[in-house]
Amino acid sequence: MPQTPARPSHDRQSAHAAPDALEYRVIADDDHAGIDAVSRAGARGFLMGEPTDAELSAQRAAVEGRRHIAVFDASLLHPEVPVATVGSWITEMSTPGGSVPMWAISAVTVAPTHRRRGIARSMLERELRDASDAGLAVAGLTASEATIYGRYGFGIATTAVRFTVDTRRAGWVGPETDGRIEFIDREELAVHLGEVHEEGRWERPGDVRGWSERWREFAGIAAGEEDGKHVRGVRYVDAEGQVRGAMAYRVFEPDSGPVRLDVRLLAAASREAEAALWRFAVQYDLVDQVTADHRPVDDPLPWLVLDTRAVTAESRDFEWLRILDVPAALSARAYAAPVSVVLEVDDRLGYGSGAWLLQVDASGSVSVGADEGSGEPRVALGIVELSSLFLGGVSVRALADAGRVRGSDVAIAALANAFHSWRAPQLSIGY
Known part of the structure; x- marks a missing residue:
């Protein structure tokens, strides 16, 4: 990479x-x-x-x-x-x-x-x-407050989901896997989390490279982890003997109320590993509830259990992006459909302002440059909106219905089809 x-x-x-x-x-x-x-x-x-x-x-x-x-x-x-x-x-x-x-x-x-x-x-x-x-071409951050960064041109680009599973009713309808789950110590857990994350993150738009101290935090061995000794870890090894997944978790057993397993991080480099790790968590002995944060909006978890109502989801904004160079940014991704449209971008700070002709042909070849009177359909939007659309996780139609993207229905539909991402963007770790 x-x-x-x-x-x-x-x-x-x-x-x-x-x-x-x-x-x-x-x-x-x-x-x-x-x-x-x-x-x-x-x-x-x-x-x-x-x-x-x-x-x-x-x-x-x-x-x-x-x-x-x-x-x-x-x-x-x-x-x-x-x-x-x-x-x-x-x-x-x-x-x-x-x-x-x-x-x-x-x-x-x-x-x-x-x-x-x-x-x-x-x-x-x-x-x-x-x-x-x-x-x-792009700057990014995660925001503790949602009203600060729009004024600088940042737009919400990924959504984080927090799942809560009632394991007493969830059941399981997910696939059987050929691999195995193994307990590992926390030093090994930190290593595997980093390796699997780096292998798997390229499958989802929006994720970034991690660093060793971040993995040690998830594994409970970083300095200042007061409850780190309660963190446990497992890995998923496939039928060929390759480590394709790892999970850090902690079990809480209060004096009253449900016993809860918190997934600190689930990293997977294959669908099989992801399903196997979810099954391990959902069917954990003596646990009544499983929680997991920073999951993608199209996570398979609700479809892996028998009773989908046993899974509740809360979502919020997570990663905010800011396009600085429109041609360079839009040339750095693939598109789901051909499109030829002029993006009239308004940027208060000036970096992305202009009329930009985006052309994607049937072979997927991308061309982005200043429009010189092409006559192609035009769509008007701000740099915040374009930054939100960049990874394909925000609906063009939703922004159009909100009055934040303007153009003909034909132009907006073509833009929506092109910007679609077949996997929802996800930032799995904060930075």
């Missing part, structure tokens, strides 16, 4: 002006005190406890090679603690039928004492400028 640098190549180590004369600084990789300060500020921003020395050390390893930016206020009692942070790196994101290098943005925090001073806007607009300057 394509390899991309983990770190923005244009990294700047000098300080920059931030709003209200605050200092905007890139933290060097070897500045452990600075990285630790960023981690502490991030823990505060995401309502976490004060990190221990072991957690800070693990975090330094986890974010090595990424760009860390912090904003400092020299007037504070503790000026060495950032009042705002953001991290970024370059990763490869799967698309329908392909992939694209993506500028991943993470750990965006602003201290409650410094809100409404333009700090977040300054950081995010700089991230987009730097991503564009580096030649990246």
Whole structure:
């Protein structure tokens, strides 16, 4: 699969002006005190406890090679603690039928004492400028609040489903598999989760490459995992002896109420492995309820059990994308049907504005460029809407019915057919 640098190549180590004369600084990789300060500020921003020395050390390893930016206020009692942070790196994101290098943005925090001073806007607009300057076609993030990022051109691109299964009534109608489920220790679990995820993630648009500390977190062996000893792991080995799936889970047995098995992560590189791991969870002895988060909207789970009403699903937005280079982004995916349409894109920040002729022929060959009076049907939309449509997980018709995509019925139908993804996009891990 394509390899991309983990770190923005244009990294700047000098300080920059931030709003209200605050200092905007890139933290060097070897500045452990600075990285630790960023981690502490991030823990505060995401309502976490004060990190221990072991957690800070693990975090330094986890974010090595990424760009860390912090904003400092020299007037504070503790000026060495950032009042705002953001991290970024370059990763490869799967698309329908392909992939694209993506500028991943993470750990965006602003201290409650410094809100409404333009700090977040300054950081995010700089991230987009730097991503564009580096030649990246797409930026992405996961959002703790749903009303912030649309103003910067980000649109919801993947939906995460949380399943709850009443195992007392679920039953099973899924397939029998030729492989076997094996218990593994937590160190082995971390390794297998990473290997299987990397093999399987290319099958679904929207997923990204993981990293070792993330797998250790799921396996319960990362620093700060207070209940990590309760995490257990299994792997699925197929008939040829290949590991094709792995699952981290924990069982909760409260003093009262149902015994619950929480799936921390289910990673599968084949349909058989996915079904076998689901069956293991749903038919686990003495368990009344199974929960699993960050699953795709077309997950087979409801169709694997006898009583579909035993499965409830809650969905919410998860991955947000922002197209910066329309021709490069739209050329980095395959299309489900031929199309020839002009996309009239409105982008308040200017990166994607223009009239873009998208042509896909019957062989799947893609051409995207500025329209020069082609006379092809035209569809008008904003960069938020185009970014949401990019992976094929958002309905063109739904956005059209909401008045957010405008054009003739014929043009909108053709665009909907072309953008369709036969597998729903999924981001299986946060970043």
